[in-house]
Amino acid sequence: MSDNEPLWNWKLNLGIALTSVILIASQPNQVSATSLDDSEVIHSLSLAQTNKRLRTRPLSKIYLAQSQFPNPIPPRTPEPPIRDPQPQPSPPIELKPAPTPTPSGLSEIPGTITVKQFKFIGNTAFSNNELRELVKEFINKPISFAELLQVEEIIKNKYTAGCRGDNQQPCYLNSGAFIPANQTFTKDKAIITVRVVEGGIENIEITGLNRLRSGYIRSRIERGISQPL
Missing domain, CATH: 3.10.20.310 (membrane protein fhac)
Known part of the structure; x- marks a missing residue:
């Protein structure tokens, strides 16, 4: 029994060592698998939290963020309205003194x-x-x-x-x-x-009246031209 005890101890130690190697060899896969599962979980949690923040974000902030993007189309400058040319007022009539007729010779x-x-x-x-x-x-x-x-x-x-x-x-x-x-x-x-x-006015012609009578207008004009011009 004593002769076989070292051999048995050596086999036991070898078995423990092999078991440890097997455990160590298989452990990285488990850790890697665990790590991969944790990153997926963290990524899923991150997306969920982002979606939640977007759903709970006030509309005013979203509109504000959208308005910060530059408008690719510049606003069109309105063209000035085309106005019809106004008729120019007629120049005032210049009255010249009537020539004095002189007997010839x-x-x-x-x-x-x-x-x-x-x-x-x-x-x-x-x-x-x-x-x-x-x-x-x-x-x-x-x-x-x-x-x-x-x-x-x-x-x-x-x-x-x-x-x-x-x-x-x-x-x-x-x-x-x-x-x-x-x-x-x-x-x-x-x-x-x-x-x-x-000088005086020989004839008075009144046209274009809608409300006033021509006789009334004529009497007013004749009153103002009773004296010579």
Whole structure:
């Protein structure tokens, strides 16, 4: 028994050693398998927690996160509206003084004439006495026919005096005077007729009225143009 005891101990130790080797050899597979199972479990838990956070995330934060992405299409700049061209206002009508008709050749008549009186016709803005006062320097003295024609200019200046500068006199821009031709008079005591032409409106035409009567408008206009223009 004593002789076989070392052999038995050696076999026992060898068996224990082999068993340990087998256990050690098989243990990495188990550990690896265990490790693989744990990573899958952890990965599953991670996905579950992520899905839970997404489900419980407030909508405002999700919208905010989506709005942070740049818009690939830039907003279109609105084009300015096309406007129809407005009609340009007509330029104001400039009224020019009416030309004073002059008898042809009257200024070239030789000799002199003595005027006894000037007779005015057609004047309403100024009286005969006012106009005679303007030409009294040509009365009862010999004057040439060129000087006689100056009476026309003097009367015209009386009507248009208020149209110049800050003159406070009335302005009758379209009025004037002329000495008609074919008058018969003597050289010593001539009575000269001077015709005054006062500007005015010959006709009033009213169109396009919807509510007001044309007669009412006409009466208002005629009231404002009772004086010469």
